[in-house]
Amino acid sequence: MGLPIRDQLKYWGVAAAVFLVVLWFVGDVLVPFLLGGAIAYFLDPVADRLERLGLSRTLATALITVAALLIFVIMALLVIPTLVNQAINLVETAPQLARNFTEFLTARFPSLLEEDSTLRNSITAIGATVQERGGALLNTALASFASLLNIILLFVIVPVVSVYLLVDWDRMIAQIDALLPRDHAPTIRRLAAEIDDTLASFIRGMGTVCLILGTYYAIALMLVGLQFGLVVGFVAGLITFIPYLGALLGGVLAIGLALFQFWGDWLSIGLVAGIFALGQVIEGNVLTPKLVGNSVGLHPVWLLLALSVFGTLFGFVGMLIAVPVAAAIGVVARFAVAQYRASLLYQGTEPGSSFDEDPF
Structure with missing residues (x-):
C-alpha cells in the first residue's frame, strides 16, 4: 500500500527544500558539473546515432570529443580574440558614434538639436555612459567569468x-x-519523457538555430564590410531563442552602424537590412520548423521570468538550471490541469447535479 498523499507531499517538499538550500550554498561549485551535464545531454543524440551506425559507446564518445576539441581550437585561435577585440572597440567608439549621430541630426534637422539643448546633452551623456559603464561592465563580466570558471575548471x-x-x-x-517509486513510476516516466521532449526541442533545436543564425549574420555582415559585424552577429544569434528579439536588436544595431559607416551608400545599407530580413525568412520557414517544431511548450514570457527569477536567486548557476526547471514546471502544470479536469472537483459529483447546469 502506497504512502498517503499528505506524507508524499511532505517528503517531496523536504527534498525540494534541501535541493534549493544546497543550490544556494554550493551553487558556484556545481557550475562545471552542470555545464558538463548540459554538454553531455546536448551530445547524447549524436552518440546514439553513432551507436546505431555500429560504433561502441566509448568509440562514439571519443570521436565526438576529438571533433569538439578541433572546433574549440579553431574558435580559440580565430574567432574568440576577434570577437573580444571588436566588443571592446565598439564600447570605446560609442561616444564618437553618439557625436556622429548628433551631427547627423543637426545637419538635417537643426531645430531638433540646438546648442546646449536637453536632447543634445542627453545623446552626449549616453555615449559617455556607454563608454564608461560598458567598458567596466565588460571587464567585470570577464573578471567574473574568469573567477567563476577559472582555467582549471574550464579546460579540465x-x-x-x-x-x-x-x-x-x-x-x-x-x-x-x-x-x-514503483507506484508512480509510469507517471514519472511519462512526465520525464514530456520534459525531455520540451528540452530537446528547445535546447538542442534553438541552440542549433542560434548557432546557425549567429554564424550567418556574422559572416554576412563581415563580407558586406560592416565594422563590428562579428559582435552584431554574435549578439543577434545569441538571443534568437526569444522570437523576433534577436533579429530586432541585431537589425537595429547593424542598420544603425551601417548608417554611420555607409551614409550615402544605400546599396550597402540595403544589404545590411536584407541580411536580417533573409535571416528572419530562413528562421521562420526553414530552421525553426525543422529543428524546433511547432510546439515547444516554453512560452518566451515564461522563459524570461524563469531566467530572471533563478538568475536573481542563484546567480549564474540559477540561469543554467532555469530552462530545465521552467520546462519541468510547465509539464507538471499541464499534468495538474489535466488531473483537475478529470476530477470530481471540476466535473461535479453527479451528471445531473447543479454544478453541471448552466446558470445563464
Missing part, C-alpha cells in the same frame, strides 16, 4: 565531466529509472 573539469557523463548516460538513466 568541464570536458572530463561531459566525457564521463556521455559515456555512462544510458546506464545512468537506467539506474535512475530503477530508483523510481
Whole structure:
C-alpha cells in the first residue's frame, strides 16, 4: 500500500527544500558539473546515432570529443580574440558614434538639436555612459567569468565531466529509472519523457538555430564590410531563442552602424537590412520548423521570468538550471490541469447535479 498523499507531499517538499538550500550554498561549485551535464545531454543524440551506425559507446564518445576539441581550437585561435577585440572597440567608439549621430541630426534637422539643448546633452551623456559603464561592465563580466570558471575548471573539469557523463548516460538513466517509486513510476516516466521532449526541442533545436543564425549574420555582415559585424552577429544569434528579439536588436544595431559607416551608400545599407530580413525568412520557414517544431511548450514570457527569477536567486548557476526547471514546471502544470479536469472537483459529483447546469 502506497504512502498517503499528505506524507508524499511532505517528503517531496523536504527534498525540494534541501535541493534549493544546497543550490544556494554550493551553487558556484556545481557550475562545471552542470555545464558538463548540459554538454553531455546536448551530445547524447549524436552518440546514439553513432551507436546505431555500429560504433561502441566509448568509440562514439571519443570521436565526438576529438571533433569538439578541433572546433574549440579553431574558435580559440580565430574567432574568440576577434570577437573580444571588436566588443571592446565598439564600447570605446560609442561616444564618437553618439557625436556622429548628433551631427547627423543637426545637419538635417537643426531645430531638433540646438546648442546646449536637453536632447543634445542627453545623446552626449549616453555615449559617455556607454563608454564608461560598458567598458567596466565588460571587464567585470570577464573578471567574473574568469573567477567563476577559472582555467582549471574550464579546460579540465568541464570536458572530463561531459566525457564521463556521455559515456555512462544510458546506464545512468537506467539506474535512475530503477530508483523510481514503483507506484508512480509510469507517471514519472511519462512526465520525464514530456520534459525531455520540451528540452530537446528547445535546447538542442534553438541552440542549433542560434548557432546557425549567429554564424550567418556574422559572416554576412563581415563580407558586406560592416565594422563590428562579428559582435552584431554574435549578439543577434545569441538571443534568437526569444522570437523576433534577436533579429530586432541585431537589425537595429547593424542598420544603425551601417548608417554611420555607409551614409550615402544605400546599396550597402540595403544589404545590411536584407541580411536580417533573409535571416528572419530562413528562421521562420526553414530552421525553426525543422529543428524546433511547432510546439515547444516554453512560452518566451515564461522563459524570461524563469531566467530572471533563478538568475536573481542563484546567480549564474540559477540561469543554467532555469530552462530545465521552467520546462519541468510547465509539464507538471499541464499534468495538474489535466488531473483537475478529470476530477470530481471540476466535473461535479453527479451528471445531473447543479454544478453541471448552466446558470445563464
